[in-house]
Amino acid sequence: MAKETDEIIHHWREAVPNDRVAHLLRDASRAFVRALQIRLNKYNVQVGHWVFLRVLWETDGLTQKELSTLVGVMEPTTFTAIKAMEAQGYVVRVHLPNNKKNMYVHLTRQGRALKTKLVPLAEEVNAISTTDIEPEKVQVVRDVLLKMIENLAADENRQDC
Template sequence: MDDKTPRYSFPLEESIGYLLRMTHRSFARAVQKEISPRGVTIGMWYFLRILWEEDGLTQRELSQRVEMMEPTTATALRNMEERNFVRRVRNPIDKRKVNIYLTDEGRALREVMLPQARAINQAALAGVAAEDIASLRRVLCQMRANLGPGEPIEEL
């Protein structure tokens, strides 16, 4: 083995992490294309998805659910508030906390955007057998459990 021959080899196409990242980026581009006409960024999308399921979370809870750093969450929420998608309300019991609520406009986005997200998922899974989809879900959940939820990230 000479100095130019790598000691270890791990081609990108063999890396599950790389394949997942590239697939995620493809999903993100497809979603962004659909949501941007309504003034929603991909970063906002993640927060809306959580709030559509559980409105009124505190800012900290929302950060934890999306796995974003709190300053990043604060910036996203400020942008969402400017677009009238959410409103922040001081918690009446603990004044240090701020609860995040969808506005009527933010809530209405669900009826338009979730069908678009479902269509993107269906397009991505075209030609994939139902049992393979079920297996993929199990494998992804197991991989996440193996690696743990991770630390929040700073950037959207």
């Protein structure tokens, strides 16, 4: 196990076993990102680009604004990522003839072809993360996390009022 991972596990199990769930989720998320990035490196894809590719594989031809919303990042972040992905040949940005305001993002053949290579890598990371965990417990984790997301979204809506 990596030294960093050992330190995180020690932190959670011994130093602060009752610390906030948000901190534990952050560390788990970092572990997922590291594991996925190690695998994506083989294809010269950044994990930051992975999130955009995932959305575009499902719904190609979104505006940069729509893509920002679906990925959950600010538009300048999307612009920077899309520009880099365009330079790698994964996407193209186009204006529709009747709408010069919006920039639409489309996968190239190369970007679309990455799906068959990269999705199995993410599935592998997920499988590794749930090794020796009963499927029922994995389902409970999913249900709890979805409810937490719902609760925080409802709170955000209340704060906007």
